Structure formats: structure tokens, C-alpha cells
Amino acid sequence: MPQLRDISAISILAGNVRKYRIAKNLSQEALANLAGIEYSQVSRIERGLLNTSISVVFALANALNIKPTQLLE
Amino acid sequence: MPQLRDISAISILAGNVRKYRIAKNLSQEALANLAGIEYSQVSRIERGLLNTSISVVFALANALNIKPTQLLE
DNA sequence: CAATATTAAGGCAAATTTGCCTTAACTCAA
DNA sequence: TTGAGTTAAGGCAAATTTGCCTTAATATTG
Numbered sequence: 001m002p003q004l005r006d007i008s009a010i011s012i013l014a015g016n017v018r019k020y021r022i023a024k025n026l027s028q029e030a031l032a033n034l035a036g037i038e039y040s041q042v043s044r045i046e047r048g049l050l051n052t053s054i055s056v057v058f059a060l061a062n063a064l065n066i067k068p069t070q071l072l073e
Numbered sequence: 074m075p076q077l078r079d080i081s082a083i084s085i086l087a088g089n090v091r092k093y094r095i096a097k098n099l100s101q102e103a104l105a106n107l108a109g110i111e112y113s114q115v116s117r118i119e120r121g122l123l124n125t126s127i128s129v130v131f132a133l134a135n136a137l138n139i140k141p142t143q144l145l146e
Numbered sequence: 147c148a149a150t151a152t153t154a155a156g157g158c159a160a161a162t163t164t165g166c167c168t169t170a171a172c173t174c175a176a
Numbered sequence: 177t178t179g180a181g182t183t184a185a186g187g188c189a190a191a192t193t194t195g196c197c198t199t200a201a202t203a204t205t206g
Binding site: 002003005037038039040041044050051052053056 | 160161162163164165166167
Binding site: 126 | 195196
């Protein structure tokens with residue numbers, strides 16, 4: 001029972017996280033700390049390896065001072 | 074190692090899925106079929122039990138003919 | 147009321163994510 | 177070059193989600 005996995009959705013999130021993180025001059029580790037998640041997850045998310053949860057999307061958006069929706073468009 | 078779980082994010086998704094589904098006159102089962110996911114997942118998502126993935130958010134939005142971002146605002 | 151449709155609830159195994167860890171590769175300033 | 181900082185890569189156990197299933201509860205329609 002493989003999980004639903006939308007490469008396009010995952011890539012959109014990956015690109016946006018990286019874009020906004022760089023724009024704020026944050027390292028992956030700094031972003032992870034601000035978001036309250038593991039540093040290696042940020043790396044995996046940005047590389048498009050993870051079909052992560054909406055809670056993580058909200059946490060990342062919060063850490064980046066943007067709206068969650070901005071990470072999905 | 075509990076996963077990050079943002080009740081507020083989960084509730085927002087729950088309410089939006091239900092709202093748009095009802096607006097389109099779809100049963101949970103019909104929506105699940107359109108989205109390509111299990112019917113019981115729709116039930117659990119609408120009840121706020123599941124911290125689901127961005128792929129599922131995109132699939133639901135697609136099935137509902139709305140943008141993924143609309144499910145998170 | 148009776149019957150049908152819809153939703154809630156929960157169990158289970160398998161798949162996936164998460165957090166924690168280590169190591170290698172790469173960048174860049176001194 | 178050297179060293180510090182950052183990122184990539186991957187392993188692992190535990191937690192969570194997913195799909196599949198059954199049954200009960202609730203709505204809705206005839």
C-alpha cells in the first residue's frame with residue numbers, strides 16, 4: 001500500500017522552501033531550529049525526497065514569516 | 074520521536090475539505106475516488122485526526138477543482 | 147416506519163516519515 | 177591551502193500514515 005506521492009507537489013514545496021530560506025539568509029539548520037524540526041528534514045524536503053505533512057508546511061512558513069499557502073504556489 | 078503535529082493546521086484543512094466537498098455535493102466516498110485515495114482517509118481528514126501529506130492536499134484540491142492553497146487558508 | 151445512503155469509528159499490516167546519528171562533499175573566507 | 181560553515185547522503189528505530197476491512201451510528205429518502 002504505497003502512499004500517494006505527487007512529485008509535482010513535492011517539487012513545488014522543495015523549490016519554495018529553498019527560495020524563501022535563501023531570501024532570508026538562513027542556513028538549513030537555522031531554519032530547522034526556527035521551525036522546530038530536524039535539520040536533516042529540511043535538507044530532504046529541499047531535495048524533494050519527502051512527501052511531508054501540512055504541519056511541517058505550517059511550521060516552515062511560520063519560521064520564514066510567510067503564509068503557508070506561499071509554500072504551495 | 075513524535076512527529077510535529079499542528080492542531081490548528083490540521084483543523085484548517087479539515088474544515089476546508091468539508092466545506093468544498095459539501096459545496097460540490099460530493100460524498101466522502103465520491104471525493105476519495107476522484108482524488109485517488111482511500112475513503113476512510115477523507116473521513117479521518119475531515120474529523121481532524123490526520124496530519125496528512127502535501128500530496129494528498131494536492132489530490133483533494135484537484136478533485137475539488139480548486140487550488141491547493143485554498144485548502145490551507 | 148423501513149430502507150438506503152452516508153458518515154463515524156476502529157483494527158491491522160505495510161509503507162513512509164521523523165528524529166537522531168555519522169560521514170563525505172562542497173563553498174568560501176582568511 | 178587551511179579551516180570553518182554548510183549541505184548532501186544515508187542508516188536506524190520509533191512513530192505515524194495509508195489502504196483495506198468491518199461494524200455501528202446517523203441522515204435521508206421513499
